Amino acid sequence: MIQLKPGKYRRRILFLWRGFGIGLALLIFYIAAVNYNFFWLFGGMPDLKALENPKSEIASELISQDGKSLGKYLIENRSPVEISEISPNLINALVATEDTRFISHSGIDPRSLLRVAKGILTGNSSSGGGSTLTQQVAKNLFNTRSEEFEGTLSKIPGVRIVIAKTKEWILSIILERKYTKQEIMQMYLNTVSFGNNAFGIKVAAKTYFNKDVSELDIPESALLVGMLQNPTIYNPVRFPQNALNRRNTVLAQMRKYDDITEDDFNVLSAKPLGLEFAMETHANGPAPYFWESMRGYLKAWVKMYNEENGTDLNLYTSGLRIYTTIDSRMQEYMEEALTRHMQAQQKTFNEHWKGRNPWIDEDGKEIPGFINTAVRRLPYFNVLKNKLGEEEAWKVMNKPYKMKVFSWDGEKEMTMSPIDSIKYYKRFLRAGMMAMDPRNGHVKAWVGGINFKYFQYDHVKQGKRQPGSTFKPFVYTAGLDKNFITPCEKIMDSPVTFQAGIDDVNEDYTPKNSNGVYSEQPLSLRQALGKSVNSVTANIMKMVKANTVVDYAHKLGITSELPATPALCLGTGDVSVYEMVSAYSSFANGGYKVMPMTILRIEDRHGKLLAEFHEQQSQELSENMAYNMLYLMRGAVEDPGGTAGRLRQYGVTDGNEIAAKTGTSQNHSDGWFMGMTHNLVAGVWVGGEDRSIHYRSLALGQGGRVAMPAWGAFMQKVYNDQTLIQYRKGPFPRPEGYTGECATDSTQVSEDVYTPPAKSDDEGVLF
Incomplete structure (x- = not known):
């Protein structure tokens, strides 16, 4: 039997099939090599646990008892939102602009890849990108382009991007198998950056429009979706015209895919941006001092919780x-x-x-060198002095430049030197x-x-700081609780002297009333405390002793160290x-x-x-x-x-x-x-x-x-x-059964009442 040799065309077909088979095998081998990091050439992949529980940096939020946000602890300002809470306008704008076949593809869109390849071959850079929303989710969630996932081959320019893209394709397919389209879109919108430290659509809606994400209208949605291509170039605060043009491009895409009509497009594209921009920071939010005070406490709590539970919570990224x-x-x-x-x-x-100048000594005279002393205490000045020498450091401190300063009429831009600014702020x-x-x-x-x-x-x-006469109730409490005095007792408003060697003072000490006048009248405790008569408080202090008053202040809630001296009766302890x-x-x-x-x-x-x-x-x-x-x-x-x-x-x-x-x-x-x-x-x-x-x-x-x-x-x-x-x-x-009220207090017998001059209607100044 005669065996015929393959014909010319048959040989070509076989050659093509062999080439395809070899190419497919190599592709499968390459994907497997990337997936399993053969010989540590390609870098690792996120493990299965990470894929099942994808993480993103979510700010921890401080919340009031009535449910309002008091600020966030963050590296990235990000707050997650459910897909059901997002305006349909934004969903339509996103799909029409970023991934029109999002519903139909399985994580990788071959048509988009072919379009990109054609664009590269023809030099048409406007042909668009080939990444699907799912691929972008993979990149954002797992940070595949970070050093953590780099291998030996990643050091080669160009190869690094190809490997990273391959990982994103693999992750995209896995994500599509594990999650619904709605869940993937939700992940995407919660992870993308909108610039100005606004991560995720919820924060972006608040930052740029002061709106909840469910309230975004069509042009607002188009603006935010347009920013996704490049949050810097299309930043509506810095480059409003760029942002406007890009927004209208998104509107055109929505018109193309019948999300809006031609008439809608003409009306909406003529609208201004309508920003209500406000970056979310604790400095301009509610309760900033409380926020800052709690930060140290919460960091310590997180550390303790992690040690006790073997967890890795982070105040800034764990979304507490x-x-x-x-x-x-x-x-x-x-x-x-x-x-x-x-x-x-x-x-x-x-x-x-x-x-x-308001900085004065005990004699009412301006303190010489007050500002220079304040400058010398500044860490910044000491850094300058160590780096440049003292003479040059003073020159820097005296050099004027433009700066924004606080005023009760609003923030102002002024030209002043650092020393001038110190003088300025000391007056507040x-x-x-x-x-x-x-x-x-x-x-x-x-x-x-x-x-x-x-x-x-x-x-x-x-x-x-010294509390002055607000400290007196602790003196009265000690006197009453130790039975040195009774609620209805009267005490003379007359000078009281603490004697050296007897009353824990080095020299005789006589506290004065705020205006230096004594009525020489017996005052009830309520009268004396209500008018803040120093002599009566001093009299009680002399009875109970300073150590007893310190003990009572501490057991009632004062935690600072207090001086156990007679002067404490007028509030000398900070x-x-x-x-x-x-x-x-x-x-x-x-x-x-x-x-x-x-x-x-x-x-x-x-x-x-x-x-x-x-x-x-x-x-x-x-x-x-x-x-x-x-x-x-x-x-x-x-x-x-x-x-x-x-x-x-x-x-x-x-x-x-x-x-x-x-x-x-x-x-x-x-x-x-x-x-x-x-x-x-x-x-x-x-x-x-x-x-x-x-x-x-x-x-x-x-x-x-x-x-x-x-x-x-x-x-x-x-x-x-x-x-x-x-x-x-x-x-x-x-x-029940309380009988502490005193008839003298309720009737206010005039001869028992000491009324200081109107100009001194306060009380216990320390002398």
Whole structure:
């Protein structure tokens, strides 16, 4: 039998088939080699566990008790959103522009790849990209182009990209098998960057339009989808025309695929961008000082939790949901009240010091070299000095340049030197204010300063200053609880001297009244505390001794070290607003010390409870003794001549009981006000950055003027909010059978009342 040789065409077909087979085998081998990282040439792939539980960096969020965001801890500002919450307008714009065959392909779109290949061969760079949404999800979620997944061949230019693309193809196919199209699109929209530290569509909608993602209209959706091609070039803030052109390109794609009509396109493409841009940062968000204070605590908690549970949580990337005790409404009211008050105080302060520098010594003279001393304390100056030498460092500090500075009229651009800026900022008064529910310790509002962007030092917990006469209640408490005095006892308003060698002083010490005048009249405790008469407090201190007063202050909530000296009766020991609010809450809580509580619970990104926190209380005073102190401190508000009588003008006293204390430290450096109701305790401090910066007169610098109005305005706002029912006005709970009220206090016998001059309606200045 004769065997015929294959014909010419048959040989070519066989050759092609062999070539195809070899090519297919090589392709399969190549994909397998990449997938399994043969000989460590290609770099690793994300493991199966990572594929089943893809991670992305999600910011942890601080949430108020009433469900409002108080800020985020983040590297990338990202908050996930469900696909059902996303506007259909955005879905249509995305599919029409980025992946028109998203529904039909299986992770890789051959038609798109052929289009790209044709574009490369013909030099047509506008032919578009070949990556599907699924491939982009793979790249974003697993960061396939990072050094972590690089092998030996990845060092070769060009080869690195091919290998990375191959990994993305493999991952895309796996993702398509494991997830629905809706889930993949949700992953995509939650991982992409929109520039300006806005990651994910939810944050982008808030950043650029101040909208929820469900509220985006067609042109807004088109703008955001258009940015995906290049968030820098199409940044609508920096390059509005580029962004507008790109948005209209997306609208044209939507018209092409019948998502909008021709008429719709003509109308929508003529619209302006309509931005409401605001980058989400803790500096311009609510409660920034609280946010910063909690950051250190939460980092420590995360570290402890990881050690105890073998986990790898990260405050900035794990998407924790941290539920706090802060009430967003009360936080807003406190910020508004303190801002308005401090704006007015600064105006008064500037007028008071017009033409002069406010840093003065005990004799009222300007402190020489004050600014130079402040400069020498700066780390920046010392870095300059070590690098350039002292002479050159001073030249740098004196060189003017343009800078943005804080002002009560808004941020301003000015030309000044660093030294000039120090002089400028030293003139600003600072403040701290906090409110807490005494019944459970929940901190409801926290304002640590006048502007977090420019003044980041927290005057609620971080800053400590002399409390002046707001410390007196601890002296009275010690005297009453140790039975040295009784609630209805009267004490003479006359000089009291602590003697050297007898009363723990090196030389004789006689505390003075705020105006240097003594009535030489017997005053009830309520009268003396309400008018803040120093001599009566000194008399009680002499009875009970300083060590006893220190013990009582500490057991009620003061944690700072206190000087056990007679001068402590007028508040010489530095304390924080945080401590004072905590300690005063013991009076309003029936003698139970309750620790300030800021965090209620912490959940992971999926809502799993990781930790729950509970109040901590311990009874330190009897209920009757605590009520005694409330009764005495009500005199400052209710009785003639009381230092807090001005609260009536805020409408907060009608139908209400308020126990209060004003305080002013030496030379009027620190103004304080502590106010208590049956359901809220709040404290305010106002002063300069340095103790040498203050008003020159008690009439202007006393706590009843520089601090108390902020408390009154805050409480007025709280009472005007009908949604804050749990903080309504009312009396303090009266212990059963309580008989501590005194007839003299209620009738106010005129001959027993010492009324200081009107200009000194505050109290205990240290001398």
